[in-house]
Ligand code: G3P
């Protein structure tokens with residue numbers, strides 16, 4: 604049931620505009636807050652010359668944890684409370700695919716330990732298999748990978764049927780993978796690459812088989828396509844998009860030139876920004892009591908959303924595309940690029956933002972000044 608948590612200070616909330624933030628390279632870098640980020644949040648929470656509160660949400664391509672854990676991390680880093688109702692990570696939209704694969708086996712790749720399996724199960728996927736499960740049954744799948752004792756213990760026994768709760772003489776080739784989901788960054792690129800390629804080249808997703816035509820593998824979804832991202836190192840680090848390119852390139856190389864089409868969620872996909880706009884409408888209504896009960900029973904959105912990001916290829920490309928799609932009648936999506944992450948000062952960004960600023964605090968001041 605809808606329980607509005609209307610802000611008691613409702614009159615002092617900006618109804619016309621809102622902010623959405625990328626996280627890595629904008630608010631946080633290598634697990635530590637970017638100094639101006641804490642101040643920027645205070646400004647949005649009302650510590651500004653107008654005394655207004657501005658609604659905001661977070662939209663990161665990162666993942667590998669439950670949304671609630673990511674919110675707890677961010678709350679600690681930014682010294683404030685971040686709610687799940689204002690947070691989207693790379694794999695959040697994958698939740699919507701769980702009903703399609705409810706009764707199927709899916710492979711979930713990436714992240715620390717068993718966390719991504721648990722996240723996928725919480726989304727409604729019922730039979731979640733990981734690369735570790737496959738390696739446990741057949742270690743020769745990846746000749747140079749040895750599961751640690753802890754990984755071995757945590758991996759599922761695939762030859763045991765959970766459905767019937769009793770051991771079955773089952774071979775890996777009895778298992779059909781209906782889709783592959785890369786939830787978070789791989790912790791062992793070589794074995795994950797091998798296992799994803801094996802499934803892409805299988806007969807209809809059946810483990811340990813080889814297709815003759817190489818065109819019958821299941822769909823492969825990545826939670827985003829960032830080739831690089833901004834972490835603790837002074838130079839950008841390789842991200843999930845690099846693994847995606849490796850999967851596609853090596854597939855072509857090992858199949859005599861067949862093309863593999865994979866799918867990506869996250870930014871810059873317009874669908875992800877649409878998902879974010881829906882969340883923002885809901886958050887404005889629930890938290891601030893804004894735009895309630897208007898058009899077709901749907902809460903109304905703000906006139907402008909300022910999106911603050913550090914990666915031209917995902918943040919700026921996606922924001923500009925969303926703005927174009929919204930057209931004149933819809934919400935304006937206004938892209939702001941900062942210099943604290945992937946984008947390097949003095950270079951020409953591949954996708955031009957509406958505004959280039961130094962850091963997230965400058966971005967917040969720019970948006971507020973433009974509105975007031
Ligand atoms: O793995 C995370 C990274 O690719 C980007 O995160 O917050 O910059 O969208 P973010």
Ligand code: MG
Nearest residue numbers: 625627628913
């Ligand atoms: Mg970023």
